[in-house]
Amino acid sequence: xxxxxxxxxxxxxxxxxxxxxxxxxxxxxxxxxxxxxxxxxxxxxxxxxxxxxxxxxxxxxxxxxxxxxxxxxxxxxxxxxxxxxxxxxxxxxxxxxxxxxxxxxxxxxxxxx
Amino acid sequence: xxxxxxxxxxxxxxxxxxxxxxxxxxxxxxxxxxxxxxxxxxxxxxxxxxxxxxxxxxxxxxxxxxxxxxxxxxxxxxxxxxxxxxxxxxxxxxxxxxxxxxxxxxxxxxxxxx
Numbered sequence: 210x211x212x213x214x215x216x217x218x219x220x221x222x223x224x225x226x227x228x229x230x231x232x233x234x235x236x237x238x239x240x241x242x243x244x245x246x247x248x249x250x251x252x253x254x255x256x257x258x259x260x261x262x263x264x265x266x267x268x269x270x271x272x273x274x275x276x277x278x279x280x281x282x283x284x285x286x287x288x289x290x291x292x293x294x295x296x297x298x299x300x301x302x303x304x305x306x307x308x309x310x311x312x313x314x315x316x317x318x319x320x321x322x
Numbered sequence: 323x324x325x326x327x328x329x330x331x332x333x334x335x336x337x338x339x340x341x342x343x344x345x346x347x348x349x350x351x352x353x354x355x356x357x358x359x360x361x362x363x364x365x366x367x368x369x370x371x372x373x374x375x376x377x378x379x380x381x382x383x384x385x386x387x388x389x390x391x392x393x394x395x396x397x398x399x400x401x402x403x404x405x406x407x408x409x410x411x412x413x414x415x416x417x418x419x420x421x422x423x424x425x426x427x428x429x430x431x432x433x434x435x436x
Contacts, residue, residue: 213364242424251326251410251428252365299364308353308372309414309422313364 211236213314215300221320222290230285230317232300240303241283242267242311243275245296252299258283259306290321326427328411333433340398342430344411347392351413352422354387356396359408359429368396368409398432406434 213234222228234241242257244267254267258277272294274286283302287294297318301311325347334340346354351373357365371378371385371394378385384397398405408429414422 244426249428252426254424301365306422307416308355308370309424310367310370311365311424313357313366315364316362 211312213300213302213312215298215314215317217317218315219318221322223322224291225289228287228290228319230287230298230300230319232283232285232314233281234283234300234302234312235281236302236304236312237280238302238304238312239280240306240309241277242301242303243273243283243285244299244301245269246299246316247296255285255298290319292321295319295321326411326413326425328409328427328430330428331431331433333435334401335435336401336403338401340396340401340405340432340434342396342398342409342411342432344394344396344427344430345392346394346411346413346425348413348415348425349392350415352416353414354385354394355410355412355414355424356383356385356394357410357412357426359410361407365410401432401434403434403436406432408432 216231243255244252256275258264300314303311327345355370356368359365382399386395410429411427414424
């Protein structure tokens, strides 16, 4: 089944404890993105990747890191999480840029205390 | 900067038509999209329209684009309870290297009353 998977789905952590949210797609898509969804703000892009080893900042990259060592995987790293990073995170992948038809993962709900 | 605006809430009766509206500000948008988010799930692409089109129909869904007013609408015919969800409007436009920048609206929650 073609899909985008994220792990973990739920995570409660404490301020400053490094964490990684994994994202994997099995559709051989070149483009991948990370978003955060907050009430009243919709989805905001954190980072995106156009291919292996090609990544760039989105609208809200502060406090996050990403890597794209393999085409299928695009992990999101929070080196020192803070409470303002409590949010619902989505990974997405797309086969092309025009149109940018994104396939979304199920989401990761992160709480930082 | 780029902005996409939607109303927050819409309530319709089962069997009626739903119309969800969206306005956008970027005149260079190349594609406009409608996504659906059901509770506890990620976003699902419903349909998209290229910016040189006025209308696109796909089964119960009709998308209308008014480029002059920068207004996009999604009409759902014969709305069913399974259509209850949050609907996101999004626009994309080209960046250097061919990548498409995407901006999402905050989402319209559609409630279908049986």
